[in-house]
Amino acid sequence: MRSISERSTDPGLLVLTSLADGPKHGYAITADVEQLAGVRLGPGTLYGALSRLEGKGLIQALPAEDRRHPYRLTDAGGVALAEQLRALQRVSRSGLERLRLAGALG
């Protein structure tokens, strides 16, 4: 299991991706990200990302359940996530194509 401190993936993007299929609270986001991307978001990293995303209006806190707020993706958050994922997809496609041409893909 890689640690998020290796900075291989942006915590904000991981949180947005986790919320793409519906609202979740902090623990559920952590578990989902771990399963989805194989990285463990530390509590400080998670809430730092949540506060930044909330400040940008990309996510919204829903009324608390059991003293925990679930978060949902806003419309702006959905648009921003789609843009970022498309950009990553372009990079990923180009990178794989270059590796194929170089014969590095077995």
Place this chain on the structure above:
Amino acid sequence: MSRRMSALALALYPLAFRRRYGEEMRQLLLQAPPSASGVADLLRGALAAHLRPPPALADVLTPAERLRASASGVLACWVVFAVAGLGFYKTTEDRPFSAAGRSHALLGGAHLTVQILALIGSAAVLVGAAPLVAAALARARREPGLRRMASAVLAALATFALFTALLVVQARHQHADHASNLAHSVFVLWVLSGLVCGAVCVVAARRTLFAIAVSRIWLIFAQACGAVATAVMAAVALASGAYAIALIADASGLAAAANGPFGTISTAASLAVQAVVMVLAATLASIATLRGARAACQLVAAQPS
């Protein structure tokens, strides 16, 4: 252990962050107790939240609460700064340093500047805190919780005064060129009692400041005095740095001499460590002061007199 450490790390987050996310973070930590790296992640998050407050939290605290947070932040920085300042005083108190100061203008000037500024800064802190302390003591008469807090502060101050008196008495009876193990022990105890006393004062001042009603005039007055103390911290840090450089340039023998109770590092290294601590404390105090100034402007704009 990690649960206690994570609770402590959570307490290091800014008040606005704790008010907004504290409860759900506690729930998360209960559900998934963090490892050592998780605690380190919390500490990193706390530092980041202090240095770059998230915009989402701009309205969580009222301007008066932000003024209180600024005042207690500057006090905490002052206490840390005072520890480094006392270290500077102890490092440079002996006769050879006075003689070097008389022979070299920059060395003597920097030393005198540090002493004068330290007096001005201490006066600013005491004057700014006086109305708040008076309000706290008046309230403590009626509230047992505040009374206990005031008693803890008095006990901490009395202990520090006792160790200071012991240090002075011991210094008078000590042979001029030879410090005994007892002298070293008294010095270490004095430093430890100072650190504990400072920590008790900072925690009690912060808790009390948020528990009592204070008129906005006194909060703004404390903010202004805190700004003076912050400017003094910056100037003393510069003067201390200038002193260290002048000592290395003009009195290299003194700069290289062993320093501290156990003589483990040189005088120049001691002064450099003290200057770094002073610069850090002055920088953090400047951030707190700027935030407090913005809060004071908002407070005045919201309730014009």
